[in-house]
Amino acid sequence: xxxxxxxxxxxxxxxxxxxxxxxxxxxxxxxxxxxxxxxxxxxxxxxxxxxxxxxxxxxxxxxxxxxxxxxxxxxxxxxxxxxxxxxxxxxxxxxxxxxxxxxxxxxxxxxxxxxxx
Amino acid sequence: xxxxxxxxxxxxxxxxxxxxxxxxxxxxxxxxxxxxxxxxxxxxxxxxxxxxxxxxxxxxxxxxxxxxxxxxxxxxxxxxxxxxxxxxxxxxxxxxxxxxxxxxxxxxxxxxxxxxxxxxxxxxxxxxxxxxxxxxxxxxxxxxxxxxxxxxxxxxxxxxxxxxxxxxxxxxxxxxxxxxxxxxxxxxxxxxxxxxxxxxxxxxxxxxxxxxxxxxxxxxxxxxxxxxxxxxxxxxxxxxxxxxxxxxxxxxxxxxxxxxxxxxxxxxxxxxxxxxxxxxxxxxxxxxxxxxxxxxxxxxxxxxxxxxxxxxxxxxxxxxxxxxxxxxxxxxxxxxxxxxxxxxxxxxxxxxxxxxxxxxxxxxxxxxxxxxxxxxxxxxxxxxxxxxxxxxxxxxxxxxxxxxxxxxxxxxxxxxxxxxxxxxxxxxxxxxxxxxxxxxxxxxxxxxxxxxxxxxxxxxxxxxxxxxxxxxxxxxxxxxxxxxxxxxxxxxxxxxxxxxxxxxxxxxxxxxxxxxxxxxxxxxxxxxxxxxxxxxxxxxxxxxxxxxxxxxxxxxxxxxxxxxxxxxxxxxxxxxxxxxxxxxxxxxxxxxxxxxxxxxxxxxxxxxxxxxxxxxxxxxxxxxxxxxxxxxxxxxxxxxxxxxxxxxxxxxxxxxxxxxxxxxxxxxxxxxxxxxxxxxxxxxxxxxxxxxxxxxxxxxxxxxxxxxxxxxxxxxxxxxxxxxxxxxxxxxxxxxxxxxxxxxxxxxxxxxxxxxxxxxxxxxxxxxxxxxxxxxxxxxxxxxxxxxxxxxxxxxxxxxxxxxxxxxxxxxxxxxxxxxxxxxxxxxxxxxx
Numbered sequence: 001x002x003x004x005x006x007x008x009x010x011x012x013x014x015x016x017x018x019x020x021x022x023x024x025x026x027x028x029x030x031x032x033x034x035x036x037x038x039x040x041x042x043x044x045x046x047x048x049x050x051x052x053x054x055x056x057x058x059x060x061x062x063x064x065x066x067x068x069x070x071x072x073x074x075x076x077x078x079x080x081x082x083x084x085x086x087x088x089x090x091x092x093x094x095x096x097x098x099x100x101x102x103x104x105x106x107x108x109x110x111x112x113x114x115x116x117x
Numbered sequence: 118x119x120x121x122x123x124x125x126x127x128x129x130x131x132x133x134x135x136x137x138x139x140x141x142x143x144x145x146x147x148x149x150x151x152x153x154x155x156x157x158x159x160x161x162x163x164x165x166x167x168x169x170x171x172x173x174x175x176x177x178x179x180x181x182x183x184x185x186x187x188x189x190x191x192x193x194x195x196x197x198x199x200x201x202x203x204x205x206x207x208x209x210x211x212x213x214x215x216x217x218x219x220x221x222x223x224x225x226x227x228x229x230x231x232x233x234x235x236x237x238x239x240x241x242x243x244x245x246x247x248x249x250x251x252x253x254x255x256x257x258x259x260x261x262x263x264x265x266x267x268x269x270x271x272x273x274x275x276x277x278x279x280x281x282x283x284x285x286x287x288x289x290x291x292x293x294x295x296x297x298x299x300x301x302x303x304x305x306x307x308x309x310x311x312x313x314x315x316x317x318x319x320x321x322x323x324x325x326x327x328x329x330x331x332x333x334x335x336x337x338x339x340x341x342x343x344x345x346x347x348x349x350x351x352x353x354x355x356x357x358x359x360x361x362x363x364x365x366x367x368x369x370x371x372x373x374x375x376x377x378x379x380x381x382x383x384x385x386x387x388x389x390x391x392x393x394x395x396x397x398x399x400x401x402x403x404x405x406x407x408x409x410x411x412x413x414x415x416x417x418x419x420x421x422x423x424x425x426x427x428x429x430x431x432x433x434x435x436x437x438x439x440x441x442x443x444x445x446x447x448x449x450x451x452x453x454x455x456x457x458x459x460x461x462x463x464x465x466x467x468x469x470x471x472x473x474x475x476x477x478x479x480x481x482x483x484x485x486x487x488x489x490x491x492x493x494x495x496x497x498x499x500x501x502x503x504x505x506x507x508x509x510x511x512x513x514x515x516x517x518x519x520x521x522x523x524x525x526x527x528x529x530x531x532x533x534x535x536x537x538x539x540x541x542x543x544x545x546x547x548x549x550x551x552x553x554x555x556x557x558x559x560x561x562x563x564x565x566x567x568x569x570x571x572x573x574x575x576x577x578x579x580x581x582x583x584x585x586x587x588x589x590x591x592x593x594x595x596x597x598x599x600x601x602x603x604x605x606x607x608x609x610x611x612x613x614x615x616x617x618x619x620x621x622x623x624x625x626x627x628x629x630x631x632x633x634x635x636x637x638x639x640x641x642x643x644x645x646x647x648x649x650x651x652x653x654x655x656x657x658x659x660x661x662x663x664x665x666x667x668x669x670x671x672x673x674x675x676x677x678x679x680x681x682x683x684x685x686x687x688x689x690x691x692x693x694x695x696x697x698x699x700x701x702x703x704x705x706x707x708x709x710x711x712x713x714x715x716x717x718x719x720x721x722x723x724x725x726x727x728x729x730x731x732x733x734x735x736x737x738x739x740x741x742x743x744x745x746x747x748x749x750x751x752x753x754x755x756x757x758x759x760x761x762x763x764x765x766x767x768x769x770x771x772x773x774x775x776x777x778x779x780x781x782x783x784x785x786x787x788x789x790x791x792x793x794x795x796x797x798x799x800x801x802x803x804x805x806x807x808x809x810x811x812x813x814x815x816x817x818x819x820x821x822x823x824x825x826x827x828x829x830x831x832x833x834x835x836x837x838x839x840x841x842x843x844x845x846x847x848x849x850x851x852x853x854x855x856x857x858x859x860x861x862x863x864x865x866x867x868x869x870x871x872x873x874x875x876x877x878x879x880x881x882x883x884x885x886x887x888x889x890x891x892x893x894x895x896x897x898x899x900x901x902x903x904x905x906x907x908x909x910x911x912x913x914x915x916x917x918x919x920x921x922x923x924x925x926x927x928x929x930x931x932x933x934x935x936x937x938x939x940x941x942x943x944x945x946x947x948x949x950x
Contacts, residue, residue, distance in 0.1 A: 033747040034725030034800075037689060037740060038732070039665040042717040043605055045673040046701075049709040063674040079707055116707035 048079040048116055050087040056105055057092035066092050079116035084108045090115055143177045144209050146170070150254065151210075155217050155247045162250065175257045177206065203262025210255065210277065214284045218244070222289040234300045237293065238321045241285075245328065248281035279331050286329045286355070294359050297322065301360065302367050305402070309371060320406035326356040327408055353410055361411050365418045368399075373422040380427070385434040389449045392423045416456075425457045432463040439471045448512035451519075461518055468509075469522035469529075476501045476530030484535040491555035494536060499578050502527055524585070531585045543830055546591040550829075552582055553595035556618065561603060562610045572614055580621050589626060590836065590872045594829045598677045600634060604641050605669060605716050612638070626870055636675045644669040651700050662693050664719075670701070670710070682715040684737065685762040687744040714738070718814050726804040733780070734812040738763070738771045743780070746800050755794035765791050772798055774816040779804055841874055841882045849892055 047053070048062050058067045065077040066089035080090040086105045088096070096104060103110050150170040153161050221244070225236040252259070255277040266274040275283055290297075301319060308314045330352045353361075372395065379388055399419055403412045424431075431450055438447050454460035479501050480487065480494075487494040505523055513519040531548055540547035559567075559575055567575065586592050603609040616638065623631040648667055655662060686694070698710055717737040724730050735743065741761055745752060758768055769791045775781040776798075784797040792798075841864060848863045849855060855863070861879050868874050886892050 034723055035743045035747050036722045037664050037687070037744075038720045038722050039667075040690065040693065040717065040719035040737075040740075041607070041667045041669070042690075042694070042712065042714075042737070043669040043671065043679075044710045044712045045671045045676065046705075046708045046710050047673040049707050061674060063672065081707060114707055117705045 048087065050079065050081075051085065052087070055089045055092055056086075057088050057096055060089070062087065062089065065089075068092075068095075081113040081115075082108070083111040083113050085113070140177065140205055140209075143173050144206070146173050147254075148209075148213060151213055151251060154250050154254075155214075155244075157243060159247070159250065167250075167254065170254045171256065174206070174255055178203065178257055178261060203258055203266070206258060207263070207274065207280075210251075211280060211284065214248075214251075214281050215288055218284050218288045222292055226293065229296055230300050231304065233293070233296055234304070234318050234322055237297055237325075238318045241325045242321060244281070244285060245325075248278050251281065252276070252278035275331075282329060282331055286331075290325075290329060290355075298360055298363055302364060305364070306367070306371060308402075309398075316406045323356070323360065323407060326360050327353060330355040353408065356408060356410075361408075361414065364407070364411070365414055368415065369418050369422050372419060373426070376423055376427060380430070385430055386438075386443070386446050388427075389431075389446065389453060392453060393449060395419070395423065420457045424453050424460065428454065428457065428460060428463070431460075432467065435464050435467050436471060439468070444508055444512050447508065451513045451516070455516070461516070465518045465522045468505075468519060469526045472501070472505045472523060472526035473529045475505070476526065477534055480530065480534045480536055484539060487536050487551075488539050491551040492558055494551045495555040495579070495582055498527075498531055498582055501530070502581060527585045528587065531582060532587045546588050546595075546830060546833070548582075549586050549588050549592035550595050552579065552586060553592055553599055555579065556596060557599040557603065560610055560614055560618065562608050566610055569611075569613075572611075573617065576614065576618050576621060579618070580625065583622070583625065588833075588872045589630070589870070590840075591829065591833055593630060594677075594833060597633060597637075598829070601637060601676050601679075604637060606718070630871070633675050636672060640671050640675065641669070644671075647701075647704070650704075651697060654700055655696070660696065662696060663689055664693060666693050666697070668697055671713075673711070679713045680715045681713070682738060682767070683763060684714055684741050685760065686714075686737070686741055690737075690740070725800065725802065729805070729809060731804075731806065732810045734810070734814050736771075736814045738767070739775060739813060742768075742771055742775065750802075751797060751799040753794065754792045754796040754798060757798060758794070768792075775813065778811070778813040778816050779806075780813065837872065837874065837878065838882060840868065840871070841879055842886060844868055845879070845882055845886060846891060854895065 050062060053062050054060070055062050055066060060066055060070075062079050064070075068091060069077040069089075078090050079087050080093050081087045082103050084103050084106050086103050088104075093110070097110055101110055102108060147170060150162075150166065150173075153159070153166075221240050225233060225240065228236055259276050263274055263276055267276075301322060304314050304319055308316075375395075376388070376392075379391060383391070396416070396419055399415055400412070403409065403415055407415075431454055435447070435450060438450065451461070451464070454464060476498070479497050483493055483497055487497060502523075505526075509515060509519045509523050533544070534548075536551070537544045537547035540550075543550070556576075556579055559572065559579070566572075583589070583592065600615070603615075609615055619631050619634045619638075622634070647670060651666075651668070694712060701708070701710060714737045719735060719737065719740050721733045721735055721740060721743060722730060723733060723743075733743075742757070745757060745760060754768075754772070757772070758765060761768060763771070769787050772781065772783065772792060773787055773790075776783050779801055782799050782801045783792065784799075785793060787796075844864050844867050845860065848860060848867070852859075852863075860883070861876060864879050865874055865876075883892075887894065
């Protein structure tokens with residue numbers, strides 16, 4: 001309990017310093033609007049904008065690196081979308097189209113719509 | 118060679134007459150010489166005399182040989198005729214020595230005890246020396262006639278020095294040996310009793326035993342006897358037979374009696390000191406005047422009577438010594454018991470039992486407080502562990518068996534104790550949870566931050582306990598959850614310390630165990646950069662958001678799931694989010710952002726509470742709520758509900774948090790945590806606080822710890838099943854065919870670093886996998902399995918060709934990182950769908 005109290009005190013000081021320095025240009029509260037937001041720490045998660053979140057080629061979740069990248073600890077393993085709107089790991093797909101230039105799921109000819117970044 | 122032998126023999130036979138004619142004359146001179154040598158008048162034996170005697174022998178033997186050269190045509194003569202020459206002289210010599218020795222025996226035969234020893238020793242020293250001189254005189258005989266006899270395998274002929282020793286042994290030693298040995302043993306016993314004795318005589322006599330160990334059936338050994346090099350074990354036959362065996366027996370009797378006497382009155386502790394002293398003494402005795410070869414049998418005998426036969430006594434005392442923290446005596450006991458076969462077994466068991474008992478006892482003392490005080494809990498565990506790891510290190514020199522006892526005991530009391538039992542259904546994971554909370558306490562910002570080194574030491578301590586935690590996966594879950602909170606709320610005291618602990622975990626459990634934690638840190642860094650860029654983007658484009666905005670963008674799947682929050686944001690905030698989203702989509706492609714409003718907080722300035730201006734830290738829901746009060750000072754609950762778009766329970770909670778924080782007032786109390794629709798919520802204009810900055814966000818966020826533990830536990834079982842499935846498939850992939858029990862054993866072994874899988878859970882997983890036709894029961898043997906899909910049946914249409922390539926990849930992959938299991942599992946999954 002006491003620790004929590006102390007920590008909050010500590011934190012207040014730290015945050016206060018920052019906010020005063022940065023939010024000078026924020027509007028000040030007035031009689032009509034008693035509450036004014038000074039600072040906001042928001043959090044968000046990101047994921048690939050996909051319909052199916054597993055790569056049908058390597059069966060690994062698209063948010064994780066594909067098998068090959070895991071093994072080779074390469075840095076970036078992004079997602080790729082075809083015109084058919086099916087999505088795979090870009091490196092999985094790169095290997096796939098060498099054997100078969102069609103989407104593994106719908107057999108349409110594979111045309112890249114966009115590559116994740 | 119044969120021709121030479123033949124020549125030699127013929128010639129020797131031819132010289133017989135000359136030789137025998139001369140022998141009596143020669144012997145006359147020789148026996149006079151021998152008298153001088155053997156009767157203690159060696160002073161008279163000058164160099165000339167010695168040389169002349171040597172020459173006599175030489176002439177006697179050599180002249181026969183020379184004369185034989187002239188008669189080499191008589192080759193048909195009997196070959197053994199040659200033996201006569203040396204033989205006669207040899208026999209005469211043997212007779213002479215025997216007479217001498219028998220006389221000596223007669224002279225000392227009537228003495229006993231120390232008197233006998235003194236005489237025996239004196240005579241022996243003289244005799245040995247005289248015999249060496251004699252051996253020199255007869256060297257020519259040794260080199261030729263005797264050597265040839267030996268070469269031909271004649272067992273009854275010896276080199277003259279050996280002959281002398283043999284005669285001594287037969288005619289004197291064998292008659293007196295019992296008395297001599299008795300006397301030796303008496304003397305040694307006297308020394309054991311603490312009386313000072315002369316050790317030179319004992320040493321000399323014992324050396325005679327060793328010297329006499331010539332082997333009459335082993336001609337090649339004879340030459341070594343003369344150089345005194347007969348110290349290997351079988352050369353010690355005489356010594357062993359006539360002294361060592363009796364000595365050992367006597368020793369056993371002596372110490373067995375002593376031990377019984379001592380233990381009647383003395384304590385075991387005193388006894389151990391005594392034994393230690395006695396072992397030392399006997400070792401020195403061996404080094405001082407008993408042959409070194411006896412060292413081992415003597416030590417064995419002592420260990421047998423002093424330790425082995427008293428082992429039970431030691432074992433009984435061990436527990437008491439542990440209780441009383443008598444580390445020194447424990448060390449002594451360890452040293453003694455270590456010497457005997459299986460001497461430590463019982464001690465190890467007793468130690469394990471004791472440590473476990475102590476551990477439980479210490480934890481029992483603090484059960485109530487420790488249940489909610491992770492620091493106390495961990496420090497209690499560490500207290501016990503440190504105490505005993507010090508003991509094992511110092512008293513038991515980190516002997517592996519004892520270390521194992523410590524580990525087993527620690528595993529026992531850390532994973533199951535009165536605190537964990539108090540957690541009832543979370544008993545199995547309570548320790549993991551408390552340890553994770555302890556880490557959180559250490560790494561969180563607090564008023565009194567420990568020094569860097571101190572903190573490092575504390576983290577090392579954490580790892581000691583962590584090592585024993587059985588459910589490391591549960592720990593990871595709790596830890597990740599708290600870690601994510603520390604990061605999101607910016608409560609982490611030091612990034613270095615965070616990274617340091619993550620590295621320690623990685624060392625212990627491998628890369629995969631901490632990969633998510635590492636990624637979380639990366640996310641934080643990326644978000645920080647991104648925010649900076651966003652700010653400069655805003656100032657570049659001249660946009661004023663009207664609020665200091667910080668945004669964390671976390672990789673989904675890496676962070677623990679966070680509760681969703683449905684709320685209608687104030688317009689200003691919505692604007693911020695839209696602005697950021699646009700910016701983000703410029704930077705990235707194909708990404709979707711999900712706002713986790715439950716994890717967002719902000720600061721709100723308020724000027725409605727005169728005279729001071731306050732700065733409140735609020736959660737996003739609270740912000741949305743107080744923003745409503747910019748429009749009016751009073752609302753009906755239902756009005757808030759509709760304008761904020763929140764569900765009743767959540768809004769009630771938020772309102773309640775601000776009521777408790779005294780910012781708002783309500784007209785009626787909430788019932789069952791929910792407000793009635795017509796409850797009036799109004800601003801508390803009379804709000805005052807000594808502080809200007811007030812954190813109200815914690816009021817809303819306080820989560821029930823046990824509820825959290827619930828949610829963690831629920832996930833754990835599901836995750837474990839997946840991990841077990843993956844592990845089974847991996848084992849099958851490598852072994853192809855495996856017997857049921859081996860499979861289970863292997864799975865348990867592979868997973869033991871992360872958690873302890875229950876056998877029935879594994880069985881259930883096997884069942885599921887068979888149902889899904891990943892594997893099959895062997896038709897011939899009821900209980901072995903093999904992989905079904907991997908080898909032949911590629912049912913996928915277009916996927917199958919790629920699938921076989923993937924298999925190669927998997928094989929490679931397994932070698933790379935054995936921890937990454939579920940990917941492989943996923944692969945195997947492929948043709949089935």
